[in-house]
Amino acid sequence: MNENVLSVRNLSRSFGDLVAVQDVSFDVRKGEIFGLLGPNGSGKSTIIRMLLGILPPSGGDATVLGHDVRTESEEIKHRVGYMSQSFSLYGDLTARENIDFYGRIYGLSPSQLERRADEVIELTGLDDRVGQFARTLSGGWKQRLALACALIHEPDLLFLDEPTAGIDPVARRHLWDLLFELSGRGVTLFVTTHYMDEAERCTDVGYIYLSRLLVRGKPSDLKRLPDVTPAGTRRCEMRVDSPTARLTGLRAIDGVLDATLFGDTIHLLLAPELSDQELLSQMKIEPDRVQLRSVDPSLEDVFVTLTQAAERDPDSFQAPAPTEAAANEAVGELEPLQKPSPATLSGSPPRRRSSGFVAVLTKEFAHVRRQPSTLVFLLLVPLMQTIIFGFALDTQIENIAMVVYDQDGRRQGRELVDAFHNTRRFTTVERVLDDESFRRAMTSGRASVGLRIPPNYSDRIVRGEQVSVQLLIDGSDSQVATTALNTAQLLGLNLSIAIARIKGENLQLAPARDELGRGAVPIEIRPRLLYNPDLESSHFFVPGLVGIILQLVTVFLTSFAIVRERELGTLEQLFVTPVSRSGLLLGKLVPYAVLGFIATLIVLSAMVFVFGVSIHGSLTLLLCLTLLFMTCSLGLGLLVSTISKTQLEALQFAFMIMLPSVLLSGFMFPRSEMPWPIYLASFGIPVTYYIEILRGVVLRGADLLDLLAPVAGLFLCNVIVLGLSLARFRKTLG
Numbered sequence: 001m002n003e004n005v006l007s008v009r010n011l012s013r014s015f016g017d018l019v020a021v022q023d024v025s026f027d028v029r030k031g032e033i034f035g036l037l038g039p040n041g042s043g044k045s046t047i048i049r050m051l052l053g054i055l056p057p058s059g060g061d062a063t064v065l066g067h068d069v070r071t072e073s074e075e076i077k078h079r080v081g082y083m084s085q086s087f088s089l090y091g092d093l094t095a096r097e098n099i100d101f102y103g104r105i106y107g108l109s110p111s112q113l114e115r116r117a118d119e120v121i122e123l124t125g126l127d128d129r130v131g132q133f134a135r136t137l138s139g140g141w142k143q144r145l146a147l148a149c150a151l152i153h154e155p156d157l158l159f160l161d162e163p164t165a166g167i168d169p170v171a172r173r174h175l176w177d178l179l180f181e182l183s184g185r186g187v188t189l190f191v192t193t194h195y196m197d198e199a200e201r202c203t204d205v206g207y208i209y210l211s212r213l214l215v216r217g218k219p220s221d222l223k224r225l226p227d228v229t230p231a232g233t234r235r236c237e238m239r240v241d242s243p244t245a246r247l248t249g250l251r252a253i254d255g256v257l258d259a260t261l262f263g264d265t266i267h268l269l270l271a272p273e274l275s276d277q278e279l280l281s282q283m284k285i286e287p288d289r290v291q292l293r294s295v296d297p298s299l300e301d302v303f304v305t306l307t308q309a310a311e312r313d314p315d316s317f318q319a320p321a322p323t324e325a326a327a328n329e330a331v332g333e334l335e336p337l338q339k340p341s342p343a344t345l346s347g348s349p350p351r352r353r354s355s356g357f358v359a360v361l362t363k364e365f366a367h368v369r370r371q372p373s374t375l376v377f378l379l380l381v382p383l384m385q386t387i388i389f390g391f392a393l394d395t396q397i398e399n400i401a402m403v404v405y406d407q408d409g410r411r412q413g414r415e416l417v418d419a420f421h422n423t424r425r426f427t428t429v430e431r432v433l434d435d436e437s438f439r440r441a442m443t444s445g446r447a448s449v450g451l452r453i454p455p456n457y458s459d460r461i462v463r464g465e466q467v468s469v470q471l472l473i474d475g476s477d478s479q480v481a482t483t484a485l486n487t488a489q490l491l492g493l494n495l496s497i498a499i500a501r502i503k504g505e506n507l508q509l510a511p512a513r514d515e516l517g518r519g520a521v522p523i524e525i526r527p528r529l530l531y532n533p534d535l536e537s538s539h540f541f542v543p544g545l546v547g548i549i550l551q552l553v554t555v556f557l558t559s560f561a562i563v564r565e566r567e568l569g570t571l572e573q574l575f576v577t578p579v580s581r582s583g584l585l586l587g588k589l590v591p592y593a594v595l596g597f598i599a600t601l602i603v604l605s606a607m608v609f610v611f612g613v614s615i616h617g618s619l620t621l622l623l624c625l626t627l628l629f630m631t632c633s634l635g636l637g638l639l640v641s642t643i644s645k646t647q648l649e650a651l652q653f654a655f656m657i658m659l660p661s662v663l664l665s666g667f668m669f670p671r672s673e674m675p676w677p678i679y680l681a682s683f684g685i686p687v688t689y690y691i692e693i694l695r696g697v698v699l700r701g702a703d704l705l706d707l708l709a710p711v712a713g714l715f716l717c718n719v720i721v722l723g724l725s726l727a728r729f730r731k732t733l734g
């Protein structure tokens with residue numbers, strides 16, 4: 001019966017032009033400790049990721065526990081454990097919470113979880129540290145915790161990517177003791193390492209160099225490879241004073257084929273013709289000052305020799321075949337891939353299939369609880385922003401600074417100045433008595449408007465003659481200038497009409513008469529302001545602000561929550577588990593949806609109670625449509641997370657979404673005034689529709705029928721955004 005747990009044939013993976021793994025083939029049998037060695041960047045992690053089903057291969061085939069890595073990756077995930085290269089557990093959860101989280105992700109029932117958690121805690125010796133936050137554990141204990149999490153579901157096969165990197169020798173020893181114990185229990189181990197002493201402990205090792213597997217076999221067989229110690233040559237260990245200083249000299253001696261430092265000794269490969277005496281005489285050293293003894297090659301010797309051969313002739317390098325028992329395992333002589341039946345390899349107890357939704361949801365709420373800054377950002381910041389921006393975004397122009405030069409100085413002149421004040425648009429900041437001061441007040445910018453009343457103002461009014469009043473307006477700020485101009489012209493007209501009315505009273509032929517028979521203007525327009533009679537600009541801005549702020553918090557928080565996991569490596573760790581795509585997504589998004597909804601309620605309350613903007617329409621309708629907008633916003637956050645590798649990138653993309661949302665959605669400037677390409681583009685901005693809905697329900701009391709168009713637009717945005725982001729979010733890397 002084929003007991004291969006892993007079968008790999010001509011597996012390759014490229015990233016653009018870079019070939020990370022090239023034509024790699026090997027088998028791993030049940031119960032083996034298979035060590036994959038190789039320098040940095042040789043392709044070890046890439047092989048593991050392909051075998052875990054989270055990185056699609058560019059070529060070749062592989063089966064893990066009888067399942068094809070391309071088509072049955074989800075089946076593989078139930079039965080393998082993975083300890084990634086860097087610590088990728090949740091630092092703000094305790095050791096026990098991390099273990100429980102992974103137990104739930106793998107669908108363990110509460111009783112199974114309790115039993116398994118106790119077992120893995122005892123196995124890894126974590127008993128005294130279960131309540132400690134993972135981030136505060138030392139390197140060795142972090143690795144034990146990672147191992148405990150990787151073992152919680154009793155995997156048949158465990159992948160450990162450089163499990164001992166960066167931990168001290170004692171912790172290293174302990175970890176290997178644990179691995180031996182697991183191997184004794186029948187777990188197959190696939191370990192990558194840089195350490196030769198660790199390679200010596202493996203039952204089988206493979207050596208990968210520059211993306212190619214140079215050799216694979218048992219350590220003892222590899223040491224006997226003919227290429228490592230060619231016929232007639234000898235390997236010796238030399239103990240001598242100052243070995244470092246002697247190395248260069250030794251390498252220059254004819255017949256010394258290789259000389260390498262090994263601690264305080266030198267390992268030599270000597271040609272047959274070079275005798276010990278000849279070597280010592282060439283070194284010019286007394287025989288009693290040096291010890292020379294024959295040694296077997298170490299694994300390092302094996303790998304150094306093979307690396308040198310591969311470097312000398314990379315194209316024609318052929319992996320040597322191990323002798324005797326290992327010959328049939330040599331690279332390139334493997335049988336074609338035969339898929340063993342997964343059933344024959346099954347070992348672990350049956351488990352419930354779980355989407356992992358509850359596990360991810362619980363974990364996400366734990367993060368929020370542990371990180372009060374998230375709560376502040378979600379709940380307090382929107383409230384503060386609403387209040388600050390609500391007051392700041394006041395476009396009503398009042399109290400324009402005015403300088404008055406009253407050359408008349410009598411009652412009619414004073415009444416004119418009062419009339420200006422009564423419009424609430426002007427406030428007198430200075431009164432001057434000469435032309436120069438009048439000019440200075442304007443040029444210095446102290447006043448934006450200058451009112452000069454001529455000396456004969458009262459006289460001409462009394463005499464019924466037309467009189468001109470000069471009004472200088474600083475045009476630098478067009479908005480202020482336009483308001484000043486319009487108000488002043490209207491004021492002039494009203495004052496003239498009032499005077500004309502008094503005069504007209506006494507005339508037989510008044511232009512027109514009102515109901516009481518008094519003289520009046522012929523046409524009177526009676527405007528009536530609906531929805532916002534006091535023309536408070538806060539009534540216009542604050543509802544829009546609700547939409548902008550809701551989008552801001554949801555897009556930023558969701559995208560960051562996912563990208564942060566990617567940066568920490570915890571997302572890769574999650575991809576390796578059987579958590580479903582929907583479970584992972586919903587678990588991550590629902591907490592932010594709930595918090596976003598609470599934030600909306602807070603902001604709406606601020607709108608009503610702080611700004612006095614009451615909701616004229618149905619609150620239920622508003623909240624339902626808020627949910628519709630929030631799903632779209634969460635989708636945007638998800639979309640950002642699928643295109644960003646780092647949090648900085650996420651920040652930039654989120655801003656790319658936020659800026660048009662603020663400037664083009666009609667929140668600040670009327671969309672109808674925009675050039676038509678921009679006006680058309682504004683239909684692609686979801687918050688445009690939500691702001692229309694908010695203003696409709698809040699200010700005009702609109703119902704669903706009135707809002708059909710923006711609701712349809714928002715619905716369409718949902719379909720597009722969610723469709724895109726869900727299609728892009730996959731449980732794979734690369």
Ligand SMILES: Nc1ncnc2c1ncn2[C@@H]1O[C@H](COP(=O)(O)OP(=O)(O)OP(=O)(O)O)[C@@H](O)[C@H]1O
Pocket residue numbers: 015018019020038039040041042043044045046047085734
């Ligand atoms: N997602 C990726 N995109 C581009 N290049 C990648 C990606 N992942 C790996 N590589 C490249 O593939 C090569 C092999 O990387 P890999 O991480 O598999 O090496 P490794 O042997 O595990 O190295 P180390 O011991 O340093 O972890 C490297 O050159 C690496 O830069």
